Amino acid sequence: xxxxxxxxxxxxxxxxxxxxxxxxxxxxITPQTVTVERLSEFVANGELESHYMYVESEHSxxxxxxxxxxxxxxxxxxxxxxxxxxxxxxxxxxxxxxFPIVMMNANRAxxxxxxxxxxxxxxxxxxxxxxxxxxxxxxxxxLDLCLMAYKIAEHPDVLTPFMINLDGFALxxxxxxxDVPDNKDALDFVGRYEAFNCFSFDExxxxxxxxxxxxxxxxxxxxxxxMNCALKVIDEVERDFEARFGRSYPGAxxxxxxxDTELCILTLGSISGLVRECVDIxxxxxxxxxxxxxxxxxxxxxxxxxxxxxxxxALCVLEKDISFGAEGTxxxxxxxxxxxxxxxxxxxxxxxxxxxxxILPQDIKQIVNTLVDISHNKPYKRLQFLGIDxxxxx
Amino acid sequence: xxxxxxxxxxxxEFFFGHKACAGCGASLVLRHVLKILGPNAVSVLPxxxxxxxGFNFPNLAFQNNSMISPFAATAPVMSGIxxxxxxxxxxxxxxxxDFCVVGFAGxxxxxxxxxxxxxxxxxxxxxxxxxxxxxxAYMNTGVQKSSLTPFGAKTxxxxxxxxxxxxxxxxxxxxxxxxxxxxxxAATASIGYLPDxxxxxxxxxxxxxxxxxxxxxxxxxxxxxxDKDTINFAKAIxxxxxxxxxxxxxxxxxxxxxxxxxxxxxxYLHSQSRFRALDDAAIAHIEAERDAKWAYIDTHWS
Ligand SMILES: Cc1ncc(C[n+]2csc(CCOP(=O)(O)OP(=O)(O)O)c2C)c(N)n1
Ligand code: SF4
Ligand SMILES: [Mg+2]
Numbered sequence: 001x002x003x004x005x006x007x008x009x010x011x012x013x014x015x016x017x018x019x020x021x022x023x024x025x026x027x028x029i030t031p032q033t034v035t036v037e038r039l040s041e042f043v044a045n046g047e048l049e050s051h052y053m054y055v056e057s058e059h060s061x062x063x064x065x066x067x068x069x070x071x072x073x074x075x076x077x078x079x080x081x082x083x084x085x086x087x088x089x090x091x092x093x094x095x096x097x098x099f100p101i102v103m104m105n106a107n108r109a110x111x112x113x114x115x116x117x118x119x120x121x122x123x124x125x126x127x128x129x130x131x132x133x134x135x136x137x138x139x140x141x142x143l144d145l146c147l148m149a150y151k152i153a154e155h156p157d158v159l160t161p162f163m164i165n166l167d168g169f170a171l172x173x174x175x176x177x178x179d180v181p182d183n184k185d186a187l188d189f190v191g192r193y194e195a196f197n198c199f200s201f202d203e204x205x206x207x208x209x210x211x212x213x214x215x216x217x218x219x220x221x222x223x224x225x226x227m228n229c230a231l232k233v234i235d236e237v238e239r240d241f242e243a244r245f246g247r248s249y250p251g252a253x254x255x256x257x258x259x260d261t262e263l264c265i266l267t268l269g270s271i272s273g274l275v276r277e278c279v280d281i282x283x284x285x286x287x288x289x290x291x292x293x294x295x296x297x298x299x300x301x302x303x304x305x306x307x308x309x310x311x312x313x314a315l316c317v318l319e320k321d322i323s324f325g326a327e328g329t330x331x332x333x334x335x336x337x338x339x340x341x342x343x344x345x346x347x348x349x350x351x352x353x354x355x356x357x358x359i360l361p362q363d364i365k366q367i368v369n370t371l372v373d374i375s376h377n378k379p380y381k382r383l384q385f386l387g388i389d390x391x392x393x394x
Numbered sequence: 395x396x397x398x399x400x401x402x403x404x405x406x407e408f409f410f411g412h413k414a415c416a417g418c419g420a421s422l423v424l425r426h427v428l429k430i431l432g433p434n435a436v437s438v439l440p441x442x443x444x445x446x447x448g449f450n451f452p453n454l455a456f457q458n459n460s461m462i463s464p465f466a467a468t469a470p471v472m473s474g475i476x477x478x479x480x481x482x483x484x485x486x487x488x489x490x491x492d493f494c495v496v497g498f499a500g501x502x503x504x505x506x507x508x509x510x511x512x513x514x515x516x517x518x519x520x521x522x523x524x525x526x527x528x529x530x531a532y533m534n535t536g537v538q539k540s541s542l543t544p545f546g547a548k549t550x551x552x553x554x555x556x557x558x559x560x561x562x563x564x565x566x567x568x569x570x571x572x573x574x575x576x577x578x579x580a581a582t583a584s585i586g587y588l589p590d591x592x593x594x595x596x597x598x599x600x601x602x603x604x605x606x607x608x609x610x611x612x613x614x615x616x617x618x619x620x621d622k623d624t625i626n627f628a629k630a631i632x633x634x635x636x637x638x639x640x641x642x643x644x645x646x647x648x649x650x651x652x653x654x655x656x657x658x659x660x661x662y663l664h665s666q667s668r669f670r671a672l673d674d675a676a677i678a679h680i681e682a683e684r685d686a687k688w689a690y691i692d693t694h695w696s
Contacts, residue, residue, distance in 0.1 A: 022477070022478060022481035022482065022485070023474065023477045023478055023481060025470070025473075025474065049484075050481070051477045051480065051481050053473060053474075053477060053518065054514075054517075054518060055470060055473075055514055056510055056511065056513065056514030056517070057510060057511070057514070059464070059466060059467060059470075059511070060467060060469075060470035060510075060511045060514055061470075063463060063464055063466075063467030063470040063471045063474065063511070064470040064471065064473050064474035064477070065474060066463075066467075066471055066474060067438070067463075067470065067471040067472060067473060067474020067475040067476075067477075067478060068474040068475070068477060068478035069474075069478070070461055070471075070474070070475055070478070071436075071474070071475045071476075071477075071478025071479045071482065072478065072479075072482060072487075073477075073478030073479070073481050073482050075474070075478070089464050089466075090464055090467065093463075093464055097461075192485075199436055199459035199461075199475070200459070201433075201434055201459070201489070201490050201493065204433065204456075204457060204458050204459045204460075205459055205460075206449060206454035206456050206459075206460050206461065207459075207460075207461045208449075208461040208462045208463075209449035209450070209451050209454055209461075209462055210445075210446070210449050210450055210451060210462070211451040212450065212451075215451055215452070
């Protein structure tokens with residue numbers, strides 16, 4: 001497998017080149033733009049046989065992808081932040097219509113204040129729009145997700161669109177050495193799209209219609225089942241991926257030193273790398289700290305989460321979003337799992353990295369100190385904006 | 395292809411069992427266009443009356459491949475379908491040669507919310523037939539003003555008040571906006587002049603690139619006329635010169651029908667409840683606008 005020195009955006013472009021979508025429709029927005037630029041180069045140079053459609057907006061980018069999918073072909077689009085919000089209406093058309101489109105989203109703050117840097121308020125605000133949401137930690141994972149995404153989304157039991165999230169700049173614009181699979185191996189793995197939720201000239205169909213109060217719930221129930229089913233399919237696809245390419249992805253979340261731990265930081269995306277290092281440092285100091293990295297926020301891997309978190313004393317959910325007037329949305333999701341599985345532990349929420357703000361090793365260290373204090377029954381605050389208020393009570 | 399007329403039009407129906415009001419002009423547009431395009435048409439309908447009356451699961455009224463699009467996205471969904479099938483064909487899938495992607499979008503979906511998206515498709519010159527059925531208001535939401543609602547029309551959000559009477563702006567000129575893109579083919583039509591409309595659809599069917607046909611389709615519910623008079627009003631609007639039948643092709647505008655003498659604008663207007671409050675001054679204003687437009691057409695278009 002050749003190695004290439006790639007940014008996160010470029011790794012996605014390579015992954016999509018290998019997955020060979022039939023049509024790419026996209027609109028530029030920082031920090032996603034490099035991905036669609038590279039793809040246009042691949043098409044222009046004949047390295048990728050796709051139709052590249054220059055649309056006039058993100059709303060049209062996703063609408064076109066819906067049309068592509070309805071025609072039984074494979075669609076890709078990419079966006080970020082304001083662009084994702086601009087196409088929001090089409091997100092539910094895509095998921096409700098069961099069109100297995102794959103989209104890359106470069107996570108970026110949402111205006112106002114205007115800000116092009118990374119946080120996850122864009123995708124998390126759209127968590128309930130029926131898309132699978134995966135968060136890549138590094139460029140390699142981003143590329144690998146591109147290959148797995150189509151297999152998962154297009155699985156007949158899933159038929160759900162797939163959003164691959166990459167932290168803006170922190171991941172989209174930093175470079176790493178990445179394994180790029182061989183074209184043929186990649187296509188053997190991904191396969192061609194065998195669509196059945198699409199038009200047919202032998203048996204013409206109406207697809208995407210209205211369904212009144214008497215029927216609507218069945219469509220929505222089915223959508224829910226499809227999303228739930230993705231958990232099993234993610235697992236199968238990751239096993240197959242490992243067998244072919246040697247890289248292992250252990251399900252919708254990844255645990256690091258969670259076997260014998262008392263304290264845990266749960267997070268998602270590129271910040272996981274720093275937290276992992278901080279776990280190592282803490283462990284050298286004798287602190288029993290572990291990391292849970294959520295690779296998928298939808299479907300929410302509740303069972304796997306419960307397994308990972310059972311038995312620990314204190315948990316911090318570190319996330320780059322805030323649901324104003326409540327708390328971080330990831331935190332809310334995790335607390336619902338704790339409740340369902342009757343897991344009792346102390347937990348708090350740190351909102352950090354908004355608008356691209358740095359999260360530094362000393363910030364993680366402070367979180368670790370708080371976790372230690374909490375495990376010794378010290379009082380604490382449930383919610384903290386990093387760098388603004390403190391975790392300690394009083 | 396044999397000349398299209400009521401004798402050569404195919405017998406089978408592709409749009410029936412729908413819930414449109416009696417006398418609905420738009421439903422006639424769909425019915426006739428699909429008869430010309432045949433079973434391999436793929437139709438796209440944005441939010442609007444025709445999707446609302448045609449797609450009520452489990453009562454699905456289209457016999458050909460058809461789907462709803464987001465309100466603003468008729469054109470890009472069409473572009474996607476076209477590109478998807480074209481790529482599948484390239485990869486060896488069996489796709490009929492004569493399949494045609496057709497859009498049926500209302501005046502609101504076309505001239506307001508979907509205008510940028512339509513412009514994008516024309517800019518790409520995607521291989522599509524876009525039909526704007528113009529009933530001159532947002533009918534599906536209960537008759538509100540669109541930018542194709544004519545001056546003076548009463549709608550539910552341009553009421554006849556003591557200070558303001560009806561819509562204040564003139565009807566946007568979609569035909570010329572589309573033509574200004576240097577589109578492959580554009581035409582205006584009216585279901586009151588069906589042979590002219592059908593001829594234009596048949597011509598557009600097999601042309602390459604983006605084709606746009608703007609067809610007047612009266613709506614008894616929104617215009618306030620008897621349902622049996624739909625065709626009469628679709629004729630009268632052309633005869634009194636408030637709508638013209640034309641084509642744009644290869645840079646040239648061509649008028650398809652030049653009334654020798656215009657019918658009465660006042661009769662046309664006052665026989666619909668939406669215009670009933672218009673006074674003589676308003677009607678004189680509308681007449682002056684018509685005359686100016688025709689003076690331009692007569693000197694500039696062949
Ligand atoms: C984004 C969005 N905004 C508003 C609506 C509500 N809406 C549905 S149909 C419609 C009017 C459509 O008018 P037009 O395009 O002229 O078609 P008609 O109903 O007259 O056939 C409106 C405003 C919608 N469905 N989607
Ligand atoms: S309101 Fe008008 S356009 Fe809508 S279905 Fe009825 S007649 Fe047709
Ligand atoms: Mg209308």
